[in-house]
Amino acid sequence: MAVKKVFQIMIVLLCSIDAILFVQAAGLAISSSCEAKSSCGNVSNIPYPFGIGAGCYIDDWFEVVCNDSFSPPKPFLRRINLEVLNFSYGIGSNSSGIRNTVGVNYPTFSICNSDSSKKENEELLASPFIFSQSQNAFIVMGCDNFASMRSSDDGSVIGCMSNCDASIVVINSSTCLGTSCCQTTITSDLITFETNIDPINISNPVTEGCKSAFLVEEKWFRDIGLLINKSSIMSHVPVVLEWGILNTSFYTLPIANKTAEEYYCYNHNYISDSEYQTSYTCYCNKGFEGNPYLVGGCGDIDECEVLGARGVCFNNGFRSGYCENTYGSYVCRMLDTNTRVKLLTIGLSSGGLGLLVLLFGGWWSYKVIKKRRMIKQKNMFFKRNGGLLLQQQLSSHETNVENTKLFNSKELEKATDRFNVNRILGQGGQGTVYKGMLVDGRIVAVKKSRVIDKGKLEEFINEVVILSQINHRNVVKLIGCCLETEVPLLVYEYVPNGTLFQYVHHQTEEFPLTWDMRLQIATEVAGALFYLHSAASSPIYHRDIKSTNILLDDKYRAKVADFGTSRSVTIDQTHLTTLVHGTFGYLDPEYFQSSQFTEKSDVYSFGVVLAELLTGKKAISSTSTQESKSLATYFIESVEENNLFDILDSRVLKEGKKEDIITVANLTKRCLYLNGKKRPTMKEVAMELEAVQMSQKAPNLQQNYEELEYVKAEMYEPWDVPSSTMSTSSLDVQPLLSSQSV
Numbered sequence: 001m002a003v004k005k006v007f008q009i010m011i012v013l014l015c016s017i018d019a020i021l022f023v024q025a026a027g028l029a030i031s032s033s034c035e036a037k038s039s040c041g042n043v044s045n046i047p048y049p050f051g052i053g054a055g056c057y058i059d060d061w062f063e064v065v066c067n068d069s070f071s072p073p074k075p076f077l078r079r080i081n082l083e084v085l086n087f088s089y090g091i092g093s094n095s096s097g098i099r100n101t102v103g104v105n106y107p108t109f110s111i112c113n114s115d116s117s118k119k120e121n122e123e124l125l126a127s128p129f130i131f132s133q134s135q136n137a138f139i140v141m142g143c144d145n146f147a148s149m150r151s152s153d154d155g156s157v158i159g160c161m162s163n164c165d166a167s168i169v170v171i172n173s174s175t176c177l178g179t180s181c182c183q184t185t186i187t188s189d190l191i192t193f194e195t196n197i198d199p200i201n202i203s204n205p206v207t208e209g210c211k212s213a214f215l216v217e218e219k220w221f222r223d224i225g226l227l228i229n230k231s232s233i234m235s236h237v238p239v240v241l242e243w244g245i246l247n248t249s250f251y252t253l254p255i256a257n258k259t260a261e262e263y264y265c266y267n268h269n270y271i272s273d274s275e276y277q278t279s280y281t282c283y284c285n286k287g288f289e290g291n292p293y294l295v296g297g298c299g300d301i302d303e304c305e306v307l308g309a310r311g312v313c314f315n316n317g318f319r320s321g322y323c324e325n326t327y328g329s330y331v332c333r334m335l336d337t338n339t340r341v342k343l344l345t346i347g348l349s350s351g352g353l354g355l356l357v358l359l360f361g362g363w364w365s366y367k368v369i370k371k372r373r374m375i376k377q378k379n380m381f382f383k384r385n386g387g388l389l390l391q392q393q394l395s396s397h398e399t400n401v402e403n404t405k406l407f408n409s410k411e412l413e414k415a416t417d418r419f420n421v422n423r424i425l426g427q428g429g430q431g432t433v434y435k436g437m438l439v440d441g442r443i444v445a446v447k448k449s450r451v452i453d454k455g456k457l458e459e460f461i462n463e464v465v466i467l468s469q470i471n472h473r474n475v476v477k478l479i480g481c482c483l484e485t486e487v488p489l490l491v492y493e494y495v496p497n498g499t500l501f502q503y504v505h506h507q508t509e510e511f512p513l514t515w516d517m518r519l520q521i522a523t524e525v526a527g528a529l530f531y532l533h534s535a536a537s538s539p540i541y542h543r544d545i546k547s548t549n550i551l552l553d554d555k556y557r558a559k560v561a562d563f564g565t566s567r568s569v570t571i572d573q574t575h576l577t578t579l580v581h582g583t584f585g586y587l588d589p590e591y592f593q594s595s596q597f598t599e600k601s602d603v604y605s606f607g608v609v610l611a612e613l614l615t616g617k618k619a620i621s622s623t624s625t626q627e628s629k630s631l632a633t634y635f636i637e638s639v640e641e642n643n644l645f646d647i648l649d650s651r652v653l654k655e656g657k658k659e660d661i662i663t664v665a666n667l668t669k670r671c672l673y674l675n676g677k678k679r680p681t682m683k684e685v686a687m688e689l690e691a692v693q694m695s696q697k698a699p700n701l702q703q704n705y706e707e708l709e710y711v712k713a714e715m716y717e718p719w720d721v722p723s724s725t726m727s728t729s730s731l732d733v734q735p736l737l738s739s740q741s742v
Contacts, residue, residue, distance in 0.1 A: 040066035040075035040084075047087055047291050049245060049253075050102075058293075059249045061128050080123045082106060085238055089284065089292065099242035099268070099281050101132060106239035108214035109195045118196045122152070128246045128279050130270065131190040135240040137183045137218040139176065141233075142211030146198045148592070149186065149213070153271045155584035155620045156187035161200070161595065176226055184581070186215065189270040215239050244268055244279030245293075254295050255282065261328060262288045262298035266421045287328035303330035378484040405480030405491075412436065412482055412489055416446055431487075435494065444479060447490040464490065466540060474528035476551060476561040495559050501547035504612050507651075515655035516696070517556060518613040519664070523693055524558040525550055526686040529606060532560075533599045533682050541597055545605035546586045546619065547612055585619030585630050590676045600676035603685065604632075607671025611635040614665060616649035632672045639669050660692050 034056035038046045049058035052075075057063045063078045075084040085103035109119045124130065140147040140162045148159030160182040176183045195213050216225060216237040225237060247267075250256055255263065265282040284290055284298035291297035304323040324331050382388075415436035416423050423434040431449040438444060467478035482489040500521060503513045525545075532540040544562060551559040582591070586608045588601035608619050611631050619631050638647045644665055645653065652661065667688050673679050680688075 037066075040064070041070070041072035043075050043084055043086065045087075046075065046084075047089070047293075049293050050087065058245060058252065061246070077102075077104070080127060080129070082123065083236075089290075099132075099244065100283070101135070101240050101242055102129075103217065103238055103240055105236040106215060107236050108212055108216075108234060109197065110210050110212035110214075110233045111197055111199075112210040114199050116196070116198045118194055120152075120192075120194055122192045124191045124241070126277075127191070129191075129241040129243045131186060131215060132240040132242045133186055133188045133190065135217055135219070136186055136215050137221065138186050138213070139181065139183045139216055139221060140211075140213045141181045143180060143209060144200045145211040145213070146200050147211075147213035148196050148198075149215075150194045150196070150584045151187050151190055152192040152194060153189070154187070155586070156190075156582070157584045157587050157592070158184050158186060158581050159196075159592075160184045176221075181226065183218075183221075191270075244281040247278040247280070250280040253293060255293065256280075260298075261285060262300075263292040264421070265292075266424075285328065300325075300327050381485055382483045407480050407482040407489070407491060409482060409485045411439070412446055412485075412491070414439075415444065419446075419448065436491075442479075443494040445492045445494045447492065449487045449489075469538070469540070470532070472528055472531045474524045474558050474560060475531070476559045492561075495551040495553050495561070497552040497554065497556060499548045500550040500552065500558070500609075503552070504547055504616060505618060507616070512651060515652055518652070519660075519689065519693055519696070521550070521552075521556075521558045522610055522613055522664075523686065523689040525560060525609065526606065526682060526689050528558070528560045529602055530682040530686045533602070539599070541599060542602050542605075543597060544582060544586075545602055545609065546583050547609055550609070583619070585632070588676070589674055598676055599682065600679045603671050603679045603682060604676070606682070606685065607668050607679075608632055610664065610668040610671065614649065614652055614661070614668065615647050616652075617647070636669055636672055639665060657696070660696065663688070663692055 034048075034051055034053060037052040037056065038044070040046065040052065046052060046064055048056070050062045050064050051057035052064050052066055060079055061077075064075050064084060065078045067074050067076055076082065077084060083105040085105060088101045088103075111117045138149050138158060138160075140160050142162060143164030144162070146159065146161040148157055150157045162180055162182045164180055197211055197213050199211060210233055212233050214237060217240050220238045225234075245253065250265075255265070263282055263284050265280050267278050267280050269278050271277070282292035284292050287301055287303070288298040289301050290299045302325045304325045322332065413419070415438050416434045417436075419434055423436065425433045425435050425445060431447050434446045434448065436444050436446045464478065464481055467476075470478075476495060477493040479491045479493060481491065503511070507513055529542065529545070532542060542560065545560075549560065549562040551561050553559055582588075582605075586605040588597070588604040590604075591597050591601045608631060611617075612619065615631065615635065617631050617634070621629065621631065621634075635647070638644055644662075648661065667680070667685060670678070670680055671685065
């Protein structure tokens, strides 16, 4: 009888699974004319907000025209006149950071002579499209060809050199590692750029032939494109564009002001044509698929159907229950606690001990398997996120790893409110940064990598290793990391007051950047770089010093940040030979020409920051009367022509003493020498800036001391105590070195 009751309960459970209701979302209908035009040639299902024909797209940027002059016809984005190859919508969570994409056929750049040449790429200017950093690469092909790409928006520069050797014959090569072909990653939020091709060693007969440099979808080039390009130069190659809806058009979407579990939208801020621009990207949440830009466009995924697990769930080959689709997810339905209690009572009262043991054993086995699966998954993420590489790197460095905490995923999810979009502090090429609060009350910044491919893994591990070696009050502190999640996480101290760039170039009356503050910040940054170059356990080259990588804390003290491209070197190393990577305007010209980065390359970049602090001008600027000119060149020319005081920031002129300004200007000029050997070391720079600071404080100290002596004299006058004076060393103020060559 007891056994019969047990089976009755099991039948009821199975029936309840089949009785689950399935809710189908109602879609926003598009007119039949738009549906009829949703295909062109080999591209089918052109999705809204793109469309062919009036009323079928959200704004002009998303208008697609079907060119019937080709056979088969080809679709083009009308405003940028690029052929469309495919469309893709992302499926993820609120913190995925992956944007929707459109594949296009993009022109390459090539020359067939020995002259240097350049090309401006401005098709995407002011558009809602950017070149995908995670899916594209910059390729350089041809013998003895050095090519570079400079972003027109933030001045970032990348490049590499493809060498040729007559003794080397490359047959059916599927690699692009420097012989006749090299490649490097591109910068984030790339919109417009300039491509430069500079042939080298033109006396070598092997260098004859055409040379090319171009953006391309990395996966396509790796699988197909390399072999094609080695035999001929293609005029167009596939490129992936990420896109969002511009702020002016987004709020016309019917979903714009709504929230739902099926989809989410977030804003992405970037610089385009020297102006901040905002675009909005929408996704179907995990468990849904479809078009997130239409009401009801994200439909539930029947995971049981997709997994082929209708009726029964298997995890790692073991039966774990009955699959039940839910709205946005699914569950492997086991007997619930109440049912297990009832079965236990029935079993005990009727003597069904064997059945009870069987049920308990199954439940215990499930728990054990689930725990093992979670451990296995965490170990898999740990290895995929570079845990083994990190352990190897840390074991080979003298680090502060004992002070670097390994967080678990639950801690950081709780700290960031499950990576809520409202906690986002900023987004960049390497990932998204969230504000969080740990259980001990500390406010932190949690950096979540945007991509997890192998190309970015090395940068992530590199940043952990570099920061684990650094313990300096003017370097952003790494608190810990987490590698057991799907994407790796870094936890930093929270630096609340933004970047130096904001205060220099967007000054306000509410909080002006005074001369004393500028001098203090410059001295702190110089001291941090001196520490990196000389006092750290092994010398560290930052490789990307610029005003946007200098943060200000709650007391407006400088914190050097962003060590993703930094490198440590051995004591006896004098330089690093690397792919060119940096920011135009801050990039050492000597490094750009030789690909050899030295400690003096950091000095040059710091010199540009000093020039920014003195003049209030950007590293790269343009006016209506002249082409874009680097601040370094402009500053040196002004000093040599004795026009220094004509280019200084008004607050510097008002508050700074003339001799101090001249001293800092001379130091800036020496940091910007084209010949790196003539530049001072960061130790010398830090000492000179500290000397200027002391010279400013000395008069106040002298005055305070004299006041103190006057009081003491009054107090001790009957004893006729002789007075003493404070001695201050005089500082040599150098004249402007206008005659010295740079």
